[in-house]
Structures are given as structure tokens and as C-alpha cells.
Amino acid sequence: MTIELSGLVVFGRHGYLEEERRLGQRFLVDLWVDVRGDATATDRIEDTVDYRRIAGLVEEIFAGPERLLLEGLTGAIVDGILERFPTVERVRVRVRKPDVILDVPVDFAAVTVERSRL
Numbered sequence: 001m002t003i004e005l006s007g008l009v010v011f012g013r014h015g016y017l018e019e020e021r022r023l024g025q026r027f028l029v030d031l032w033v034d035v036r037g038d039a040t041a042t043d044r045i046e047d048t049v050d051y052r053r054i055a056g057l058v059e060e061i062f063a064g065p066e067r068l069l070l071e072g073l074t075g076a077i078v079d080g081i082l083e084r085f086p087t088v089e090r091v092r093v094r095v096r097k098p099d100v101i102l103d104v105p106v107d108f109a110a111v112t113v114e115r116s117r118l
Helices: 018-023 051-063 070-084
Strands: 002-012 025-035 088-097 109-116
Touching (some): 002 051, 025 051, 025 070, 051 070, 070 109
Antiparallel strands (some): 002 025
16 A cells, blocks of 8 residues: 655755755655555554654654755655654655756756665
């Protein structure tokens, strides 16, 4: 079973440029979390992962220490999910920076990280 959360909007003081960290910016987070559980049959939240708790973890990470790279933010989310939720078998996270400023127009910059339990 896969839980998907798409387009979580979070604010953080992260980025390679000092101005990005000083002013902060919004980020969009997409998650796909494969869960071992019987919630499809039991209809019990105890048999899955409460996606409100996943969203809370994302907010914690963005409120935490400054990170320079999207890679670091994305990896921290993936690692946090695997550490905090033992029924998660695999997780894929994409962090998008929609307000990225480049020399050419772009919709967003993004990094995707996927990891499974060993």
C-alpha cells in the first residue's frame, strides 16, 4: 500500500545563497510512502501510518537547522520517515523550490531521493 502526499507547502530558511537563508522561502514536498499494514482490510489507522504525522515530520525538518542544498533536506526527510515509522518499507520524497532564480526561466528546481529498508 502506498500513501501519497502531494504539494505540501512549507517555509524554510534553507538554500545555498545567504539571502535564501536570511529571508526564507517556500518549498513544495511530494511523498510516496510504501507501508506494510492491513488498513485496506481493517480500516484502522493503527494498521497504517497516519499521514498527519508524516506532514508533521516534514514541518519539523524545515523548521530545524539550516541546510544549503535540496539534497540535504530531501535526505533528512527520507531518513526521518524510515527512522520514525517502522512499518514503512520504502519512501520516495521530492522537494521542489518553486521560487528558484536562474538565468533562464524555470518552473522549479527539485531533488528526489528514494530509499528502502535493508
